Amino acid sequence: MDADVKQHQMKLIYDRYVRYLFIASACLMTIIILAIIIFVGQQGLRTFTEVSVSEFFFTTKWDPMEGQYGAASFIVGSLYVTLLAILLGAPLGLAGAVFMAKIAPSWLREIMRPATDLYVAIPSVVYGFVGLTIVVPFIRTQFNVSSGFGLLAAGFILAIMILPTIISISEDALRSVPRPLEEASLALGATRWQTIWKVLLPAALPGILTSIILAMARAIGETMAVQMVIGNTPQLAKSLFMPTSTLPSEIVVEMGNTPYGSAWGDSLFLMALVLLLISLGMILIIRRIAQRRLA
């Protein structure tokens, strides 16, 4: 009897320690994200001991050998490719989500689900490589431009890469719209398309917006695929066909040549910090959308 009680007591103590272990591993997530912000931030902000804030953000002359650190063209390049990717990819992804949620027969849906997973699983270098060997030459011959590298090639590849994000999250949002809303609309004599357009899409709007913002986060941070097709030239893009550069692609091209701790190296960490803050900002926006939906 005594031994039984003791054994049970041991089990309960064990139970408690296991619980601490779980809490610790959960708290590790917070520690990691804080460490990323602090270390990347600290390394990046050192740039400002040698470079002025306005030079970094508002000038486009990038020539670290000559001590010029104007990163505006990379920031603008990142924003351009992201917007282009959304313009090209979001309508297709949304239409695909509507198709999967409401129109496709169930056997086709069963095929398309794992297919969207495969989209995610294709490595970004493979996207970049296909961009380099198909899209860039295609743009070169089709639009009769000198290189084919540039915003359009990057935006096109990114548009494909963000499809799974938009499709899966929007589809979830569409499917979670309560059935009675849809039935009421159909019962009033609306066609399926009228129901989708006037009832389902507005009701699923918060989820759709979330999917688009997450897609933007993926596009702005994409490194390898963009680096392979954008042309990597530090200049402000004035057309869709002009080689330019983005924050991540510039980091990956230059990091290997820069001594760790130099102003040049630090400025690349500053670019990483800008990227980090943009993606954290997007998470906050998504949270706001989710809260409004609950309210």
Next chain:
Amino acid sequence: MSTGSRLISPKIQDKIATGIMWLAGMVIMGILVTFLFYMLYKGVPVLSWEFITGEPSDIRAGGGVGPQLFNSFYILTLSLLFSIPLAVGAGIYLAEYAGNNRLTDMIRLSTESLATVPSIVLGLFGMIIFVNMLGMGFSIIGGALTLMLLNLPVLVRVTEESIRTVPVHYREASLALGATKWQTIYRVVLPNALPGIMTGLTLTAGRALGETAILIFTAGTTVSRQLPDFDVTAAGETLAVHMWYVMAIGLVPDRIDIANGIGALLIITILIFNLMFTIPGKLLQRKMGSSRH
């Protein structure tokens, strides 16, 4: 729509819209199939025993990718070994213990944020912490630890979601029989959540296998001269990094062939991953689902 409806009847609009949606669905499938087939068509002819197991060459044509293939799986395995216990622990906490409080909120926000941090930023962070501060240099261990940061948020979410799908009365039955909470989790909840966790693990492994930006500045772009080299402090270029390296910087004349071959290898591996784990996972789920009723 309001002006259009006068010109075209709603019925016809419905037909047109349905057609467009079908087209979108087919285009989406078409792009995927094109990508897969293009890469296999171009790459499979390159694949030979010499290519898959051979030493890479820096300047001459005819190099293989043996060490890179080994490093890819070695780094992937290590990173999963590091991330699975942590992620499952955090997932269990969020699903089973977490109350509705500040701490939970903060952990959720952190996990979501970590999931959106661009991989190049994770790579630079790994470079600061593991490569420089902890003095690991460009190494397999540095790469695996940084890659862990990419795996964690996805695995945490998948674990939490899978655990939440286990019916409450399973837990109640176990607790009512006198099992402690941990016994319940270990003996009842986790086995039932396993199919979902396995599916998530496959997706994570596929993503980690093709990851490049994180590994360039943590595992490096060179390989050890020995094969296989289990030394975790050796530099460990992976397949995906090598594919990027030969295209962006490499000097070998047959770089397009090498890249095609690696592309095919990566695609084949990912297809096998998905077929091997996802489908048995789904079948298992279905079987257990049917026995439930």
